[in-house]
Amino acid sequence: MLNVACSEELAFTAKEWKSKSLLEQQNILMSYRIAYLGDSMVNWCPKLGTVLANDEVSEGLSLRGGYPVEQKVMRQWCLRISAYAQRLLDGLNILDWSDSLKDTQRNWIGRSEGAELKFKVNDSGIDFTVFTTRADTVFGVTFMVLAPESELVGQLTTPEQKSEVDAYILNTKKRTERERIADRRVTGVFSGAYAVNPFTNEPIPVWISDYVLAGYGTGAIMAVPAHDSRDYAFAKHFNLPIIPLIEGADVSEESFDAKEGIMMNSGFLNGLNVKEAIAKTKSYVNENNLGRIKVNYRLRDAIFSRQRYWGEPFPVYYKDGMPYMLDENKLPLELPEVNNFLPTNTGEPPLGNAKNWKTEEGYPLELNTMPGFAGSSAYYLRYMDPHNDKALVSKEANDYWEQVDLYVGGTEHATGHLIYSRFWNKFLFDLGLICKDEPFKRLINQGMIQGRSNFVYRIKDTNTFVSCNLKDKYDTTEIHVDVNMVSNDILDIDKFKKWSPDYANAAFILEEGKYICGWAVEKMSKSMYNVVNPDDIVERFGADTLRLYEMFLGPVEQSKPWDTNGIDGVHRFLKKLWNLCTNENGFEFSHAEATKDELKALHKLIKKISWDIEHFSYNTSVSAFMICVNELVGLKCNKRSIIEPLIILLTPFAPHFCEEIWEALGNKDSICDAKWPECNEAYLQESVFTYPISFNGRTRFMMDFAADASIEDIKSAALANPAAHKWLEGKIPKKIIVVPKKIVNIVI
RNA sequence: GCCCGAAUGGUGAAAUGGUAGACACGAAGGACUUAAAAUCCUUUGGCCAUAACGGCUGUGCCGGUUCGAGUCCGGCUUCGGGUACCA
Numbered sequence: 001m002l003n004v005a006c007s008e009e010l011a012f013t014a015k016e017w018k019s020k021s022l023l024e025q026q027n028i029l030m031s032y033r034i035a036y037l038g039d040s041m042v043n044w045c046p047k048l049g050t051v052l053a054n055d056e057v058s059e060g061l062s063l064r065g066g067y068p069v070e071q072k073v074m075r076q077w078c079l080r081i082s083a084y085a086q087r088l089l090d091g092l093n094i095l096d097w098s099d100s101l102k103d104t105q106r107n108w109i110g111r112s113e114g115a116e117l118k119f120k121v122n123d124s125g126i127d128f129t130v131f132t133t134r135a136d137t138v139f140g141v142t143f144m145v146l147a148p149e150s151e152l153v154g155q156l157t158t159p160e161q162k163s164e165v166d167a168y169i170l171n172t173k174k175r176t177e178r179e180r181i182a183d184r185r186v187t188g189v190f191s192g193a194y195a196v197n198p199f200t201n202e203p204i205p206v207w208i209s210d211y212v213l214a215g216y217g218t219g220a221i222m223a224v225p226a227h228d229s230r231d232y233a234f235a236k237h238f239n240l241p242i243i244p245l246i247e248g249a250d251v252s253e254e255s256f257d258a259k260e261g262i263m264m265n266s267g268f269l270n271g272l273n274v275k276e277a278i279a280k281t282k283s284y285v286n287e288n289n290l291g292r293i294k295v296n297y298r299l300r301d302a303i304f305s306r307q308r309y310w311g312e313p314f315p316v317y318y319k320d321g322m323p324y325m326l327d328e329n330k331l332p333l334e335l336p337e338v339n340n341f342l343p344t345n346t347g348e349p350p351l352g353n354a355k356n357w358k359t360e361e362g363y364p365l366e367l368n369t370m371p372g373f374a375g376s377s378a379y380y381l382r383y384m385d386p387h388n389d390k391a392l393v394s395k396e397a398n399d400y401w402e403q404v405d406l407y408v409g410g411t412e413h414a415t416g417h418l419i420y421s422r423f424w425n426k427f428l429f430d431l432g433l434i435c436k437d438e439p440f441k442r443l444i445n446q447g448m449i450q451g452r453s454n455f456v457y458r459i460k461d462t463n464t465f466v467s468c469n470l471k472d473k474y475d476t477t478e479i480h481v482d483v484n485m486v487s488n489d490i491l492d493i494d495k496f497k498k499w500s501p502d503y504a505n506a507a508f509i510l511e512e513g514k515y516i517c518g519w520a521v522e523k524m525s526k527s528m529y530n531v532v533n534p535d536d537i538v539e540r541f542g543a544d545t546l547r548l549y550e551m552f553l554g555p556v557e558q559s560k561p562w563d564t565n566g567i568d569g570v571h572r573f574l575k576k577l578w579n580l581c582t583n584e585n586g587f588e589f590s591h592a593e594a595t596k597d598e599l600k601a602l603h604k605l606i607k608k609i610s611w612d613i614e615h616f617s618y619n620t621s622v623s624a625f626m627i628c629v630n631e632l633v634g635l636k637c638n639k640r641s642i643i644e645p646l647i648i649l650l651t652p653f654a655p656h657f658c659e660e661i662w663e664a665l666g667n668k669d670s671i672c673d674a675k676w677p678e679c680n681e682a683y684l685q686e687s688v689f690t691y692p693i694s695f696n697g698r699t700r701f702m703m704d705f706a707a708d709a710s711i712e713d714i715k716s717a718a719l720a721n722p723a724a725h726k727w728l729e730g731k732i733p734k735k736i737i738v739v740p741k742k743i744v745n746i747v748i
Numbered sequence: 749g750c751c752c753g754a755a756u757g758g759u760g761a762a763a764u765g766g767u768a769g770a771c772a773c774g775a776a777g778g779a780c781u782u783a784a785a786a787u788c789c790u791u792u793g794g795c796c797a798u799a800a801c802g803g804c805u806g807u808g809c810c811g812g813u814u815c816g817a818g819u820c821c822g823g824c825u826u827c828g829g830g831u832a833c834c835a
Binding site for chain 2: 098099100101103104106107108110112114130131132133134145210211212213215216217221222223224228229230231233296297298411412414415448450523552553554555557558559560563565566567568569570572573575579619620622623624625626627630690691692693694696697698699702734735736737739742743745746747
């Protein structure tokens, strides 16, 4: 007997397996393959002949072109990331990643512990299962709700209700999932059927509503309006009963969702607190065979097909409607040449345009291609062994490099690339191909450089665009427009028309003869068309200035809008250092021995930069370089013994600049191979420390003391200082705190 | 709604619980120059005072812990990012 990994209801014997046809077997195998053909709902745009992502659709129209988009079931390749949900969750505990990023992934995976309860349907042999985390609230169930896509809808709907139910289902199909969610209007329809409460044997009406998702749990819920806000809204709207189950909970205005309090109206659970009640219900359900304990995850399988040309082709062909893998010796499968990169007339993906897109035996090859994350999920493994034509990565190379030590990336990848990579890596680890089951040991999030986006406003169902300040008079769709076609928020209409064939014949409603664009500060991204090209900055200041400026802007992990005010400062710093090394005749370095002050400036810098680099504090490093160079300029120091270590330190920040000076110093090899300087603490010793003398925590004056002065000496000298008398006001200090090399605080 | 993060001068920011505003940008004034650019010098949180020394106040708001809080704790406010009916 085999329980199929991903569908627990399915079980069969070896004999039964053998009696099945190849196609039937294949369909069963699809239930536990890591890559499988699955049916899923997609946003299909017939006019564009392509599936669109949620953010490519706005209010039922494609952003590109403004064509109608409908919901359609499509058979596509999927990757069963859900099978790894628990391990992806557990793995987070050992990763050195930021807590916020780990939280994002935990929420995305969305583990919830609960129970599946079986409900019988009155006067029929049918029963169905719901998932709930609040098994303790069964006594408060006043109705059940099915997702409109649920198979049960057809089975349960009574003849009297059929036309009403059909109309409702048709209506929900027109809306994308996101729209159904964004629009919080309560809608629903009664199926005519009644289920039986397994605890009380009371009949409960079964409703259908799109606030229940087909893709999560069982696509059906038990509604407890007193203790769930969504059920509450539904019950109020359709005037269904609300039974409070927690002592003292006021449910006249809103539901009481918190998992706390003492149970009432709940039979054998009365008097227990919620935690105890949940536990007791679970064991009751088990003992009476009313269902089972279940963990659900929010994480959905990844759709792995794209109806586009540019993507890795699947090494898959079809024979009698069944998918088969190409033999490994036929790999790699390369993209065919096509004359047309658009979908075919019959609505097939662009590969449908290719001639001879079939195997040697004549079987047709898969027409879908893989998405971007096919490449981005495992490239770091390929980097370990890029020229290997036998394997993704050799065992030797993988054993040597193991995993990525440090990954610097933005949080925008938290629920995409960074979770897919972990999934792929675990899968490859399970196959024994790699030695670590997590890809990125340490991860820090750099902040996003934000951009200023511009928008145009298209009037719905037209190709007419209305200027920003007039847009409220029309029903419009906001569309990003390339910021390079906009200056001072005024659109260059000619450039816009040439931007895309869709806009060639666009019409415009202007204000004062101009088209004014809307704007917003958002993350800088290709899809927002707000990318500012740094080329002109490189042209004017050089790449090192740009690099240094980005570091100087602030802490790496902080986001901020791109703004070049202040770039002069870092450019001046580089010039200052350059001028220190040159005179009117070119480079000149002194061979004289460095003074104490010069050595102190240098070694202070070595210490600071070495620490900062370890802690990703690049902005303070740049400041430290500026301070050091300012000091050296003051000392007129162009000594080789100081400049050389200084530019080694600066190389990670301004590599081209430093390489030039390195060469001028007479070095033949690259500065990248130079040895990192070491800090000699002896140069940093101070013989005198200037103490701030404070009274009740407020600094009042300064006093110099020898670095090794005793605490008692400091105390008495501070009190004896004439300035102290003013602040003591003749009182005796209660306490004097001396923190060596920090502060003196006199408490009065 | 939920989760995460942030809040310090005109601006970007700095500060292992120990002198708040380092380092820069900008601004103002000055030097050099026929002039400009470049470079250099001075001032630059706010308020009060001033011949001068100086004083008060100040890190979003309200409390707390501490000899001492931008930093730690509790409660708010605002902004940014992510997510979206997950039962």
